Amino acid sequence: xxxxxxxxxxxxxxxxxxxxxxxxxxxxxxxxxxxxxxxxxxxxxxxxxxxxxxxxxxxxxxxxxxxxxxxxxxxxxxxxxxxxxxxxxxxxxxxxxxxxxxxxxxxxxxxxxxxxxxxxxxxxxxxxxxxxxxxxxxxxxxxxxxxxxxxxxxxxxxxxxxxxxxxxxxxxxxxxxxxxxxxxxxxxxxxxxxxxxxxxxxxxxxxxxxxxxxxxxxxxxxxxxxxxxxxxxxxxxxxxxxxxxxxxxxxxxxxxxxxxxxxxxxxxxxxxxxxxxxxxxxxxxxxxxxxxxxxxxxxxxxxxxxxxxxxxxxxxxxxxxxxxxxxxxxxxxxxxxxxxxxxxxxxxxxxxxxxxxxxxxxxxxxxxxxxxxxxxxxxxxxxxxxxxxxxxxxxxxxxxxxxxxxxxxxxxxxxxxxxxxxxxxxxxxxxxxxxxxxxxxxxxxxxxxxxxxxxxxxxxxxxxxxxxxxxxxxxxxxxxxxxxxxxxxxxxxxxxxxxxxxxxxxxxxxxxxxxxxxxxxxxxxxxxxxxxxxxxxxxxxxxxxxxxxxxxxxxxxxxxxxxxxxxxxxxxxxxxxxxxxxxxxxxxxxxxxxxxxx
Amino acid sequence: xxxxxxxxxxxxxxxxxxxxxxxxxxxxxxxxxxxxxxxxxxxxxxxxxxxxxxxxxxxxxxxxxxxxxxxxxxxxxxxxxxxxxxxxxxxxxxxxxxxxxxxxxxxxxxxxxxxxxxxxxxxxxxxxxxxxxxxxxxxxxxxxxxxxxxxxxxxxxxxxxxxxxxxxxxxxxxxxxxxxxxxxxxxxxxxxxxxxxxxxxxxxxxxxxxxxxxxxxxxxxxxxxxxxxxxxxxxxxxxxxxxxxxxxxxxxxxxxxxxxxxxxxxxxxxxxxxxxxxxx
Numbered sequence: 055x056x057x058x059x060x061x062x063x064x065x066x067x068x069x070x071x072x073x074x075x076x077x078x079x080x081x082x083x084x085x086x087x088x089x090x091x092x093x094x095x096x097x098x099x100x101x102x103x104x105x106x107x108x109x110x111x112x113x114x115x116x117x118x119x120x121x122x123x124x125x126x127x128x129x130x131x132x133x134x135x136x137x138x139x140x141x142x143x144x145x146x147x148x149x150x151x152x153x154x155x156x157x158x159x160x161x162x163x164x165x166x167x168x169x170x171x172x173x174x175x176x177x178x179x180x181x182x183x184x185x186x187x188x189x190x191x192x193x194x195x196x197x198x199x200x201x202x203x204x205x206x207x208x209x210x211x212x213x214x215x216x217x218x219x220x221x222x223x224x225x226x227x228x229x230x231x232x233x234x235x236x237x238x239x240x241x242x243x244x245x246x247x248x249x250x251x252x253x254x255x256x257x258x259x260x261x262x263x264x265x266x267x268x269x270x271x272x273x274x275x276x277x278x279x280x281x282x283x284x285x286x287x288x289x290x291x292x293x294x295x296x297x298x299x300x301x302x303x304x305x306x307x308x309x310x311x312x313x314x315x316x317x318x319x320x321x322x323x324x325x326x327x328x329x330x331x332x333x334x335x336x337x338x339x340x341x342x343x344x345x346x347x348x349x350x351x352x353x354x355x356x357x358x359x360x361x362x363x364x365x366x367x368x369x370x371x372x373x374x375x376x377x378x379x380x381x382x383x384x385x386x387x388x389x390x391x392x393x394x395x396x397x398x399x400x401x402x403x404x405x406x407x408x409x410x411x412x413x414x415x416x417x418x419x420x421x422x423x424x425x426x427x428x429x430x431x432x433x434x435x436x437x438x439x440x441x442x443x444x445x446x447x448x449x450x451x452x453x454x455x456x457x458x459x460x461x462x463x464x465x466x467x468x469x470x471x472x473x474x475x476x477x478x479x480x481x482x483x484x485x486x487x488x489x490x491x492x493x494x495x496x497x498x499x500x501x502x503x504x505x506x507x508x509x510x511x512x513x514x515x516x517x518x519x520x521x522x523x524x525x526x527x528x529x530x531x532x533x534x535x536x537x538x539x540x541x542x543x544x545x546x547x548x549x550x551x552x553x554x555x556x557x558x559x560x561x562x563x564x565x566x567x568x569x570x571x572x573x574x575x576x577x578x579x580x581x582x583x584x585x586x587x588x589x590x591x592x593x594x595x596x597x598x599x600x601x602x603x604x605x606x607x608x609x610x611x612x613x614x615x616x617x618x619x620x621x622x623x624x625x626x627x628x629x630x631x632x633x634x635x636x637x638x639x640x641x642x643x644x645x646x647x648x649x650x651x652x
Numbered sequence: 653x654x655x656x657x658x659x660x661x662x663x664x665x666x667x668x669x670x671x672x673x674x675x676x677x678x679x680x681x682x683x684x685x686x687x688x689x690x691x692x693x694x695x696x697x698x699x700x701x702x703x704x705x706x707x708x709x710x711x712x713x714x715x716x717x718x719x720x721x722x723x724x725x726x727x728x729x730x731x732x733x734x735x736x737x738x739x740x741x742x743x744x745x746x747x748x749x750x751x752x753x754x755x756x757x758x759x760x761x762x763x764x765x766x767x768x769x770x771x772x773x774x775x776x777x778x779x780x781x782x783x784x785x786x787x788x789x790x791x792x793x794x795x796x797x798x799x800x801x802x803x804x805x806x807x808x809x810x811x812x813x814x815x816x817x818x819x820x821x822x823x824x825x826x827x828x829x830x831x832x833x834x835x836x837x838x839x840x841x842x843x844x845x846x847x848x849x850x851x852x853x854x855x856x857x858x859x860x861x862x863x864x865x866x867x868x869x870x871x872x873x874x875x876x877x878x879x880x881x882x883x884x885x886x887x888x889x890x891x892x893x894x895x896x897x898x899x900x901x902x903x904x905x906x907x908x909x910x911x912x913x914x915x916x917x918x919x920x921x922x923x924x925x926x927x928x929x930x931x932x
Contacts, residue, residue, distance in 0.1 A: 055750055058735070119735070122773075126733035129706045131750050132723035274707040276667055 055131065055138075059145040062118055066110065067149055074103040097160065098170035104153055108180050111146040112187020113200040120195050126275050135271050143188060150184050178252060182259060183208050189262035192273055193282050207262075215255055218301040225305070226328055250307035254300040261296035265289035314349035315634070317627040318360055321643040322373045323652055324350060329365075334376055335641075335652030341376045352393050355628065361401065363392050368401065370423070382421055382428075390419075395446045395458070399423045402458065404433075404444055412439040418458065418473060431477050437462045437469050444471075448491025452509060459491050470498065482514055483507075487527050493543055493561060497528070504528075506564055518564050526551045526566065528559055548584045548601050550576045556586065558604045568604035576601075577626040585609075585626050591616060596624060598631060598647060610647040656717060657682045657827050658703060658795065663712035665698050665851075672698045674851035675712070680795075682717075683825035685841050687832065687859075689919040690848035696831040699848070700727060700797045703829070720795065723751045726788035727797040730804075732780050736773035740783060743772055747787045760786040760816060764809075778809040785813060789820055796820065798830045802838065810837065817841075835915040845915070847922040855922055859915075866918050867910035869893040879906050883921040894921035 078095035081087045087095050119128050133141065154177070161173055169176070187204040194200050269285040316324045325333040332343040348364035355361075360371040366384040371377075384390045384405055394403035400420050407415040416438050420429040438444050441462040448459040456475045459482075462468065470489055472480040485498035496507040496514055504526070506518035528549030550556050556576055558568040574588040574597075584601035596615045599606045615633060617624035623634040630643035630650070641650040660678040664671065672695045680686060688696045701707040702714055704727040716722075734743060740761065748756055760782050761768070766775070775783060781801055788796065796817070802810055814837060821828060821841075832838060845862055847855035857865060866882075869875055875893050879902060883894040894917075895902070895910065903910055913921075 055746075057749075058746055122734075122736040123731065124733055124735040126701070126706050126729055126731055127735065128733075130704050130725075130727055130733075132721065132725075133750075272708050275701065276665075276707060280667060 055133070055141045056145065059142060063111070063145045063149050066114075070103065070107055070110075074100055077103070093164065094168050097164075097168040100160070101157070101170050101176060104157060104176075104180055105183060107153055108150055108184035109187050109201055109204055111150050112184050112189075113191055113197055113204055115142050115146070115188060115191035117191070117195070117197045117200065129273075129275060135273055136267075139267070139270055146184075146188070150180075154180065174252075178255060179208070179212075182211060182255060185259050186211060186262055189266040192266070192270065192278070193285060194278050211255075211258060211262075214297060215251065215258060215300070218254060218297065218304055219251060221301055222304045250304055253307070254304045257300040257303060258293075258296050261289065261293040265292050315625065315632045315639060315641070316350040316353065317625075317629045317632055317641055317643070317650075318373050319355050319627075319629040320358060320373055321629050321650060323632070323641045323650060324360075324371075326350060332371075332378070334373070335650070337650050337652060340652065343371075343376055343378050345378060347378075354394065354396055356396065361394070361396065363390055363394060363403070366390060368394070368403065368421075381423065381426065382419075388415070391444065391446070393443075393445060395449055397449055402446060402449065404446070404460075405430075406438075413441075414439070420475075431473065431475065433471075433473060433479060435471060435479050437467070437471065437481075445488065447489055448496075450491070450494065459489075459496070461485065461489055470496075490528060490547070492547065499527075520564070520566060526555075526557050526559075542582075544582050546582070546603065548576060548578060556601075558601070570606065579628040583628060587617070587624060587626065589616065589618060591618065598626075600645075609645070610642065656680075657684075657720065658717070659713075659715045660699070660703070661713050661715070663699075663702060663709040663714060665695075665702060665707060666710050671851050673702065673709070676852060678846075678853070680827050680829065682794075682827060683821075684843050685821065685828040685830070686844045686846060687830050687835070687838070687842035687915075688846045688848060689832065689835075689923065691923050694848040695851040696848050697730065697799050700799045700829060700831055701729065703727075703795070704797055716795075723791060724794040725797070726791050726793035726795070728781065728784050728788055728799065728801050729797075730800040732777070732784055732801070734772050734780075734784060734787075737771060739769050739771050740766060740775075741768040743783075744768075744787065744790075748790065751791050753790045756790045757786065760789075760812065763812065778805040781805050782809060782813060782816075785816055789816060792824055793820075794824070794826050796826045796828045798828070798832075800831050800833065802830075802832055803834050814838065814841075835919060839915045842915075845919070847919065862915075862918060863912055865898055866894060866896045866913065866921065867898040868913045868917065868921075869895055869908045869910055871908065875908060876906055879908075896921070 075096070077099050078087075078092050081095055081099075082090070082092070116125065116128075119125050128138070131138070157176070157180075158173070161169060171179075183204065186207050187200065190200060190204050190207060193203065265285055265288040268288050269281060272284055273281055313325065313327050316326070318324065321337065323335040325335070326347050326349050328348050329346040331345060332347050334341045334343065346365075347369065350360070350362050350364075353360050353362035358372055358374045360369075360373055361381070362369055362371075366386070366389060368381040368383075368390070370379045370381050381401065382390075388405050388407050391404040394401055396402070400422055402418060402420050405417050405419050406413040416433045416435075418431040418433055420431070421427070422429075438460070445461045446458055447461050450457060458473045460471045460473060462471065467484050468486055469484045470482050472482050474480075482496075483498060486501060487499040489499070490497040494508065496509075498505045498507070502521060504520040505516050506520075507514035507516050509515075526549040528547045544561055546561055547559050548556060549559060554572060554574075556570045556572055557566045559565075560567050572586065572588060573590075574586055577585045577587070579585075586599040586601055586606065588597040588599065589595075590597070594614055594616045596612045596617055598609045598612075600609055612624075612633065615624070615635070616622060617633075622636075623632075625632045625634075628644075630641060630647065633640045633642070641652065642648060643650050656679055658678070658680040660676060660680075663673050663676045665673040674695075676695070676699065678699075688699065690696050698707055702709055704725055705722065706727070706729075716725075735746070738746065744756055747753065764779055764782055766779055766783065772780065772783070781804070798817070802813065805813060817828065818841070820826060828841070830838065830842065842859050844858055845855065846853050855862075869879075870890055870892050872890055874891070875881070879893070879895055880897060881893045882896045885892040894913075898910060
């Protein structure tokens with residue numbers, strides 16, 4: 055029996071392989087697709103062909119025997135229904151897995167850039183389609199009907215899966231952008247959401263399989279509607295149960311990984327999740343602050359105050375007396391930039407309204423903190439309407455008139471805009487990577503050069519260039535995003551490039567004068583604190599260094615810590631570091647990296 | 653002492669709302685040859701397929717004797733279901749492997765000069781029946797189920813088919829259950845005759861006693877209502893009465909010319925009786 059099934063599958067596989075190999079030849083020879091290499095046509099065709107293969111393998115479970123009028127004979131064989139099922143499914147499963155392995159090998163070697171869809175979504179659709187088609191294989195005698203029903207069920211299946219995810223997102227009030235839901239389609243195997251979505255999918259898929267296996271115990275030659283009644287009688291409650299279970303599972307699961315920690319510069323550990331209270335550990339006690347707070351990303355710290363934005367609100371947290379105020383809340387139809395700017399007693403941020411394809415009603419908002427008085431400067435510029443996330447990277451005054459420098463990040467031209475407080479707006483050039491404004495200098499990047507400019511008579515004039523260091527990326531602030539309190543003169547900044555190499559830019563000589571070849575990550579905190587984490591995977595050790603005046607100083611070594619492992623995380627802050635090993639959290643504070651007890 | 657081979661207990665099989673087998677009970681003994689007759693749609697084939705595990709009962713159970721393994725049940729159904737794309741050789745190889753058969757007897761295949769390399773789908777109905785039978789015979793079945801197949805093949809092949817079955821019965825004494833609509837050629841085979849109607853048995857008699865219990869009376873006049881009659885047929889000149897159950901007392905009390913009839917007529921009487929009953 056097994057041999058017969060393997061022979062049937064091998065014959066089909068042979069036709070499939072020939073077909074999929076010849077399809078690109080046909081498409082290219084008929085000029086339907088022109089000017090492309092064979093493999094660039096083959097690989098997407100192979101990917102979609104595999105969907106057909108998964109469908110064929112599932113839906114043909116009995117249709118081959120039915121086509122040969124052999125179903126009665128098949129059931130008269132001396133096998134139990136379960137054994138029959140195993141004998142039928144096993145060769146199909148092996149073929150589906152074998153083609154999947156071929157796909158993975160091709161994808162990893164040459165196909166990643168040629169793939170029609172990401173490996174995550176391909177894997178999910180491929181396996182789901184096979185299992186759904188298998189589960190529905192006995193509900194009709196007709197292969198076409200089975201294929202249509204299987205594809206329809208696949209759509210419903212994914213629809214419900216995402217409905218479940220959205221239910222979790224809505225009930226937990228998790229912002230869309232923080233979930234990276236697109237990872238599922240664009241490819242992030244390492245995303246928490248991908249993992250939980252796939253596990254929730256397996257739970258939901260199990261309802262199809264369980265119903266099929268249980269109803270197949272009574273499968274016979276009677277008309278399909280007899281089987282269907284039994285199948286759907288089992289399927290309905292099992293599916294509802296599995297759907298609820300998968301939603302609950304997602305509800306529990308999506309929480310994991312989103313508990314975030316932040317260490318302030320005065321050594322307070324803040325624990326936060328979405329729309330929940332803050333827990334602040336000061337080394338002796340834990341203080342709870344009631345409110346609907348969220349993770350602290352891109353904060354701005356000045357003395358004991360911590361400013362940060364979350365869900366249209368700007369919070370001001372006093373880390374000494376633990377009072378927390380909402381400085382500003384944007385209207386529901388608007389969003390505010392996650393990155394903001396502070397000078398003197400004024401906070402500056404961008405507020406805008408999201409339309410279908412672009413942004414409207416873009417304003418630079420200035421808030422006087424003591425009075426909370428708002429000044430709004432409309433920014434009506436086409437580049438900002440398109441820009442994914444405009445970045446304020448500098449502010450200064452010329453002849454008593456304040457201006458802000460805004461980089462239109464991710465916009466195709468990467469333009470730099472200069473916005474005056476009277477609403478005037480100028481385009482002052484572009485930068486391939488995030489520009490800097492330090493010591494009254496504008497530092498921009500082209501493909502090959504690093505350009506230093508200064509304001510002169512209303513325009514920026516280049517006074518210095520560095521070539522052959524074009525790949526170095528110098529930054530300020532957390533994740534290289536500048537968060538400026540005031541324009542403090544700096545002596546040096548550090549940058550990195552792939553390799554990895556780390557370099558110091560001497561701001562007095564404007565030369566790159568120290569280069570280190572290191573394995574690890576650079577962290578920079580304005581104004582002028584630079585740290586480096588070296589990860590030695592072979593010896594499973596992580597070392598924390600400080601960069602100062604071109605020299606590296608080892609601060610602490612963490613044996614048995616590999617932060618690249620999924621369960622571990624190492625986060626650096628201006629006040630110290632946080633080490634997460636699974637659910638064990640430890641905080642160490644600068645300068646000696648002494649453990650903070652909490 | 654007879655040995656219970658198959659026990660069908662309170663079996664119900666439905667197709668949609670229609671009851672095909674309605675709480676049916678049956679015991680089959682080792683070596684017994686049983687003929688099942690009945691109208692189309694009475695549930696005969698469904699019963700055979702249920703015994704062969706092709707149809708699974710909705711209620712009730714079908715128990716086989718502990719001595720029988722499922723590989724010792726052979727069924728030749730009216731569909732002659734086989735994997736049609738196989739060649740004869742592949743079909744034999746598959747069947748012998750699935751049923752753990754060591755020796756295969758090619759006599760029937762050779763007698764009909766069938767090529768082993770031709771595909772099963774290219775065989776005629778008669779050839780296919782004989783080919784199927786040779787597969788089943790190779791199993792040395794202890795239960796042989798033959799479903800409405802004899803009348804579809806030509807007289808020569810039918811003779812060959814029956815000879816092979818009788819030979820098997822002589823050698824191996826299997827329990828044979830046959831479903832058929834014509835009985836002249838198999839009249840002497842069954843030990844027991846069952847007639848089914850609407851998923852139930854309306855007759856279950858030993859072949860020898862059935863001839864004594866069912867008599868035909870041909871008369872120009874009506875026979876008294878006290879005479880039990882399963883079927884009455886009228887023409888312009890005479891009337892035929894099928895009396896069941898007949899006994900000698902009946903003959904004394906209501907003298908008539910009670911004639912013995914053959915199996916074909918016996919079954920026809922019961923089946924015809926059901927049609928008449930339905931019309932009334």
